Amino acid sequence: MxxxxxxxxxxxxxxxxxxxxxxxxxxxxxxxxxxxxxxxxxxxxxxxxxxxxxxxxxxxxxxxxxxxxxxxxxxxxxxxxxxxxxxxxxxxxxxxxxxxxxxxxxxxxxxxxxxxxxxxxxxxxxxxxxxxxxxxxxxxxxxxxxxxxxxxxxxxxxxxxxxxxxxxxxxxxxxxxxPLEAVLRARWVKLVQNSVINPLSVLANAPNGALPDLPLWHLMPDLIHEARMIAQTAGIVLPSNLGEQVTQLARATAPNISSMLQDVRRHRPTEINSINGYLVQQARAHGMHLPTHEAVIALVDRIASNPNV
Ligand SMILES: NC(=O)c1ccc[n+]([C@@H]2O[C@H](COP(=O)([O-])OP(=O)(O)OC[C@H]3O[C@@H](n4cnc5c(N)ncnc54)[C@H](OP(=O)(O)O)[C@@H]3O)[C@@H](O)[C@H]2O)c1
CATH class of the missing domain: 3.40.50.720 (NAD(P)-binding Rossmann-like Domain)
Known part of the structure; x- marks a missing residue:
């Protein structure tokens, strides 16, 4: 030793x-x-x-x-x-x-x-x-x-x-x-990336790389806009080009099956409550609503509880 x-x-x-x-x-x-x-x-x-x-x-x-x-x-x-x-x-x-x-x-x-x-x-x-x-x-x-x-x-x-x-x-x-602030900002960026790619991969039942070419990807700007508002309440300014970054990330990790989709396929609980759910909880604490994140959570939960739907 x-x-x-x-x-x-x-x-x-x-x-x-x-x-x-x-x-x-x-x-x-x-x-x-x-x-x-x-x-x-x-x-x-x-x-x-x-x-x-x-x-x-x-x-x-x-x-x-x-x-x-x-x-x-x-x-x-x-x-x-x-x-x-x-x-x-x-x-x-x-x-x-x-x-x-x-x-x-x-x-x-x-x-x-x-x-x-x-x-x-x-x-x-x-x-x-x-x-x-x-x-x-x-x-x-x-x-x-x-x-x-x-x-x-x-x-x-x-x-x-x-x-x-x-x-x-x-x-x-x-x-x-x-420094703590730099790590917190990086965690927020990752949270937002995950809040887009993970649930949309479940809804599409597709690897990351397929997502930007699907009609479902039109939800991406609203998911990011809503997350940006909540980040601001926590004093975090997210990069202005985060939408482009997320699209690039999906393409750069094209063959990846997101961890959320892997969990759904294995019939295991997903982490959606600590990703999109976290954003929704923070919004509620500030008297706000995040309709796109809420909709996505409801759909993922529905698929997770019955993967054959
Ligand atoms: N995999 C990646 O590439 C990656 C990259 C970055 C960050 N992460 C994050 O790292 C963390 C771990 O991910 P992972 O990929 O290692 O996940 P994983 O392979 O699914 O392993 C999850 C671990 O959590 C345990 N666990 C899950 N639900 C449990 C429960 N209800 N009670 C007790 N134990 C439970 C599992 O135990 P059992 O096996 O006994 O169920 C297992 O030890 C997650 O937050 C993930 O988002 C993952």
Missing amino acids: GKIYPSERKFMNMAIAGTGAMAMFYAYSLKPLSPTLIGRRYRPFLVTESGKQTLLDPPFVSWNDAADTPWDVIILAVKWPAMPLVQQLLAHQPNECLIISLMNGMGQEAALIPPLSPQQLACGLTTNAVTLSWNKHHRLPEATVTARGETTIPLMPHPLIPFWKETLDHIGWSWRFL
């Missing part, structure tokens, strides 16, 4: 909450730090990047056992329906524990502060893209890295942040550490 950690601190008890695509990717990318996975069930898994397959079998603990263990760093890599378990996990963690959320959607602060203090929770974003599948040959789950992107977290005034940055540099996986 002494060789892994560059500073005088010799040990970091680190966990990744989740056992899905992103949790497998973080376990693979942070392997020198021997992270423990937290989840409902576990089996060894494969991670494939650029054609190279790696078998991983990291330590695993259940949510209950993890809640009784004091951790130094926990990365949140679950879907939103797991939030009650995350809340239980974090209820009795020491004040020194640093929590890094790389989940999509918004509302982590409202869900987790308290029990956490604001300095303990670093909500960031990642543009890495990972898809989960079943490897029939090895009879194991397989996480395939479809795009290597950037991971960004805010420079929180937490004593472990400099150590975490130093440790990541040491193992050769550098993240971006930016």
Whole structure:
């Protein structure tokens, strides 16, 4: 361990909450730090990047056992329906524990502060893209890295942040550490991108690249206009060309099946309540309505509850 950690601190008890695509990717990318996975069930898994397959079998603990263990760093890599378990996990963690959320959607602060203090929770974003599948040959789950992107977290005034940055540099996986306001704006941009591409891909039952050529894409300007109004109430000015950016993103990720469409196809709850639903909740808190987002949520919920409609 002494060789892994560059500073005088010799040990970091680190966990990744989740056992899905992103949790497998973080376990693979942070392997020198021997992270423990937290989840409902576990089996060894494969991670494939650029054609190279790696078998991983990291330590695993259940949510209950993890809640009784004091951790130094926990990365949140679950879907939103797991939030009650995350809340239980974090209820009795020491004040020194640093929590890094790389989940999509918004509302982590409202869900987790308290029990956490604001300095303990670093909500960031990642543009890495990972898809989960079943490897029939090895009879194991397989996480395939479809795009290597950037991971960004805010420079929180937490004593472990400099150590975490130093440790990541040491193992050769550098993240971006930016001022809180810059990360918040980037999270808003990603929220709005997701609030367009994810639900429209469900409504069209189509990969990202097909969306800009469909009549459904005419909803995009209204979805962005409504989201822009809500961002403004939070003091966030979104880029003026966000519509073009979203169209480019859909085309640049053409073969991708969005995570929301993957959830619907697997008959699993979607994250729409923390993406479009978050915008609608914020609007209501300001006495406003977002008719396009509300309509899209109702349609996605209808399809998710009966994928044959
Ligand atoms: N995949 C990507 O490319 C990507 C990129 C950027 C951000 N993200 C975000 O990262 C987060 C994780 O995504 P992912 O792709 O890793 O999702 P995933 O493969 O579907 O894995 C989801 C994880 O959440 C757990 N979970 C879901 N519902 C649960 C519930 N009700 N109770 C307990 N556990 C539950 C799952 O546990 P079980 O397996 O036991 O159900 C699994 O460990 C999401 O917020 C996603 O939007 C994903």
